[in-house]
Amino acid sequence: MAGSSAGNDALIARVQELLTLTGAGDASAANLLCDRHDPGALAYRMIADDLSILDLSYGELRARSEQFARGLRAQGIEPGDRVAALMGKSWQYLVALLGIWRLGAVYVPLFTAFAPAAIAFRLRESGTRLVICDAAQQPKLAPGEDMPADAPWRVVTTGPDLASAIAYDALMSGDATPMPAAVTGGDAPIIHIFTSGTTGKPKGVVVPLRALASFQAYGEFGLGLEPGDLYWCGADPGWAYGLYFGILASLSTGTPSLLLHGGFTPETTLAVLAGQGVTNFAAAPTVYRALRTSGVAVPPGLELRKASSAGEPLTPEVNEWATTALGIPILDHYGQTEAGMLINNHHHPLLRQPIKPGSMGHVMPGWSAAVLDEHQDEPVGPGVVGRVAMDLHHSPLAWFERYEGDPAKSAEKFAGAGRWYITGDTGWIDEEGYFHFSARDDDVIIMAGYRIGPFDVESVIAAHPAVAECAVIATPDEVRGEVIEAFVVLRDGAAGSDALGEEVKVWVKTRYAAHAYPRRVHFVDELPKTPSGKIQRVELRERRRREIAATPARGGR
Structure with missing residues (x-):
């Protein structure tokens, strides 16, 4: 930790x-x-899409969320009930979130690119009682192959189709008398989010109110949010980083923030950064890579003072570009859905240290980290690759306790009689205490900042009538960091073809998520497996990387 002893004491305090x-x-x-x-x-x-703006003050947010909370209560929603939102970034979304929490209910985030099957799973497993959706997302909630006709949840929509839904405006139409905010205490849940791994189904993580301490600490220490900032987090709030640090960190610190309704383009991103005078920007490495490779000129007059990156390792060439084009370096940060941010190249002046290319920085105050031996729950020395773990005996900001309804997976996250939280990633520490990422133990694919569980995609592909079995892996990509490729064994009588490959891609887009489809589909006779029958994805990855290295012209997206 940088800074004087007095400075360190201030951070601990x-x-x-x-x-x-x-x-x-x-x-x-x-x-x-x-x-x-x-x-x-x-x-x-x-x-908005046309770059017009609408400002929402804290007073307006309070008044509107009070109305929304009263509407939820009129629908029978009570403290502790799960309420989901399948919405784009808008004032209605923010009001819904605050209304849910004002009532003491628990928010279930749904990524808008999810297909009905992925949505239904999360609604069912969380016990959601009510779903709020945009007009564009409402068709996904209609009864069909993947969405039950007798769903136990009700739907609130901002759209005009009210045949089987409640109008969002109706929930806002009650009286405007003040509504006391629910007092729940720090252990009460506020979020029920799902994180995917390589085996089994997506796992439920319940976030307690006291986790806000960790999120706000990252906002102050990692992002360096301070008075006078205009903050923009480009991550989607349907995922952990965008929700924890695009919404909760900004609201907890009171930092004015931006929400861009439209999708990402280099032109729009640069226009917003310059036109709005953004001073503090956070995004996945894929955003910075796309800006770098787009050829779009950075407009003059940027007011950026701080730029951050999270979701996957930041490669050195991106920072070389940023220092010249944006005028500042991008500081890389590391964390997880189950914990928030843990290890960072911090922006806070008492914590900031020189950047080492490829390093994810130092552990954040409130956490203690180590690299453990691969086979024993003991720390290893500098330069030795091992399991990245958090020492819970010295991590007061820790809040994760278990995966909901999955004691076996929960047990895998802890070691040393409960002392260590196992991140599932491998890495090493150098002589100066910088942490360096090595690999993901669990094969989770991180594409454009989104964590994608191979099992989720494989389950969808395997349901295709022509598919016998399959495996998906990540391969390197210049812009996205990683992309998904699928290896498919076909059923007898089926023949691999370009047309069938495209059909598999569309199959995943429509039945799981638009962002998670395989960019390449390889038809193979068999998959490499262990003697116990487990697919060896690592062998597929190594085989594919050798192929790419041997034929670079054919190894792109």
Whole structure:
């Protein structure tokens, strides 16, 4: 940790202050995220597709979320109930979130690229009672092959189709009398999110209110949010980083922030950065890579003071570009859905240190990290690759306890009689205490900042009538970092072809998620397996990388 002893003591004291604030018995999510801030201060600036803007103050956010919370209560929603949102970035989305938390209910995030099967699984497993959706997303909730006709959840929509849904505006049409914010205490759940691994189904993670201490600490220490900033997190709030740090970190710190309604393009991103005077920007490496390779000129007058990256390792050539084109380096950060951010190249002046290319930095105050031996729960020395783990005996910001309904997977995350939280990643520490990422133990694919479980995609492909079995892996990609490729064994009588490959891609897009389809489909006679029958994805990855290295002209996207 950089800085003087007095500075370090101040950071430790700040961690304790945040823990006390969020863990108190009278803690309230709506108060911590909205009501304690100046009602006239800017909470969010919504930017439409045409770059027109709509500002939402904390006072407006409070009043509208009170109306929404009353509407939820009129629908029978109570504290602790699960309420999901399948929505794009808009003021309605923000109001819904605050309304859910104001009532003391629990938010279930749904990524808008998910297909009905992935949505239905999360709604069913979380016990969701009500889903809020945009008009564009509402068809995914209609009864069909993957969505039950007798669903136990009700639907609220911003769209005009009210045949089987409740109008969003109707929930907002009640009286405007103030509504006291639910006081739940720090252990009460506020989010029920799902994270995918390589085997089994997506795993449920319940986030307690006291986790806000960790999220706000990252906002202050990692992102370096401070008064006078205009913050923009480009990550989608349907996923952990975008929700934890695009929404919760900004609201907890009271930092004015942006939400861009439209999809990513280099032209729009640069226009917003320059036109809005963004000072603090966070995005996945794929955003920075796309800006670098787009050829679009960076407009003059950028006010960026800080840029951050998370979701996958940041490669050195991106930072070389950023230092010249953006005028500042991009600081790489590391974390997980189950913990928030853990190891960072911090922006906070007391923590900032020189960047080492390829390093994810130092452990964040409030956490203690080590690299453990591959076979024993003991730390290894500098330069030795092992399992990246967090020492829970010295990590007061830790909050994850288990995966909901999955004791076996929960047990895999802890070692050393509960002392160590096992991240599932491998890495090493150098002599100066910098952490370096090596690989993911669990084969999770990180594409454009999104974590994708191979099992999720394989399950969908395997349901295709022509497919006998399959495996998916990640291969390197210049812009996205990694892309998915599928190896497919066909049923007897089926023949591999370009047309069938395209059909498999569309199959995944429509039955799982638009972002998670395989960019290449390889038809093979068999898959490499262990004696016990487990598919050896590592062998497929190595084979494919050798092929790419041997034929670089054919190894692109």
